[in-house]
Amino acid sequence: MELLSIREAAKKLGVHPNRLREWEKKGLIRPIRLPSGHRRYPTEEIDRILKAGGMNETEPDxxxxxxxxxxxxxxxxxxxxxxxxxxxxxxxxxxxxxxxxxxxxxxxxxxxxxxxxxxxxxxxxxxxxxxxxxxxxxxxxxxxxxxxxxxxxxxxxxxxISPKEPEEAHAELVQDLLAIITSFSARIYGARGGRKIRRGFQELMRRVREE
Missing domain, CATH: 3.40.50.1390 (Resolvase, N-terminal catalytic domain)
Structure with a gap:
C-alpha cells in the first residue's frame, strides 16, 4: 500500500492541502497517522475520490x-x-x-x-x-x-464581470501611480524631494485632464 504526504495527495486531487484537513474534520477522508503525527494518505483512498469525481461538498454555484x-x-x-x-x-x-x-x-x-x-x-x-x-x-x-x-x-x-474598468478606477490608478512615484522619489532624493516630485506629477496630471 503506497502512502502519500498531504501535499502529494492534494496535488493529485487538484486541491489545497487545507481542503484535505477540512475533509478529515468532516469524516470524508481518513488518513493514516504516523508515530510522528504526520498524515499519510493511501493511494486507494485518493483513487476512490478521483473515481467519484471529487467530494462535491461545496455546491458548484x-x-x-x-x-x-x-x-x-x-x-x-x-x-x-x-x-x-x-x-x-x-x-x-x-x-x-x-x-x-x-x-x-x-x-x-x-x-x-x-x-x-x-x-x-x-x-x-x-x-x-x-x-x-x-x-x-x-x-x-x-x-x-x-x-x-x-x-x-x-x-x-x-x-x-466587466471587461471595462469603471470611471472611479481611473482615479484610483492615478493615486496608485502617485504613491509609487512618491515612494521611489523619497528613497532617491529624501522626503522633501519625494513631496516635490509628487506635486509636480499632480500638476502634470491636472494639465492632462484639462487638455
Whole structure:
C-alpha cells in the first residue's frame, strides 16, 4: 500500500492541502497517522475520490464577491456599495448562490488587506467555487496572475464581470501611480524631494485632464 504526504495527495486531487484537513474534520477522508503525527494518505483512498469525481461538498454555484475602493472618501461617496450591487446583480442573473462578500478600503498596491486575507482563507477551506470581481485591478494592482494561480489551486475560478474598468478606477490608478512615484522619489532624493516630485506629477496630471 503506497502512502502519500498531504501535499502529494492534494496535488493529485487538484486541491489545497487545507481542503484535505477540512475533509478529515468532516469524516470524508481518513488518513493514516504516523508515530510522528504526520498524515499519510493511501493511494486507494485518493483513487476512490478521483473515481467519484471529487467530494462535491461545496455546491458548484456557490460564489463569493470581492469589492475594493482605494480611499474612505470613495467608500463614503457610495462607490463601494455600488460595486457590490453590480456584483450581486450579476450573480443573480447567472443564478449563482452568494455565500460570502468581502470588501476592502485600501490601495490595490497594499497586500495586507483584511478582506483579501479573509477571502483567501475561505477559498483555501473550500467554502466557494467561484470568485466574482468587477475588474482584475479590484483584486490587485500588480500580481493578479499569482493570486489567480493560487485560487485555481484551491479549486476557485475568478470571474471578471466587466471587461471595462469603471470611471472611479481611473482615479484610483492615478493615486496608485502617485504613491509609487512618491515612494521611489523619497528613497532617491529624501522626503522633501519625494513631496516635490509628487506635486509636480499632480500638476502634470491636472494639465492632462484639462487638455
Amino acid at each position: 456557490a460564489v463569493a464577491l470581492y469589492a475594493r475602493v482605494s480611499t474612505k472618501k470613495e467608500a463614503d461617496a457610495g462607490n463601494l456599495d455600488r460595486q457590490l450591487e453590480r456584483l450581486r446583480a450579476y450573480a443573480g442573473e447567472k443564478r449563482y448562490r452568494v455565500v460570502a462578500e468581502y470588501t476592502d478600503v485600501a490601495s490595490g498596491l497594499n497586500q495586507k488587506r483584511r478582506g483579501l486575507d479573509r477571502m483567501l482563507k475561505a477559498a483555501e477551506q473550500g467554502e466557494f467555487k467561484r470568485l466574482l470581481i468587477e475588474s482584475p485591478d479590484r483584486l490587485a494592482r500588480f500580481g493578479f496572475d499569482y493570486l489567480e494561480r493560487h485560487l485555481k489551486f484551491c479549486g476557485v475560478e475568478i470571474e471578471v
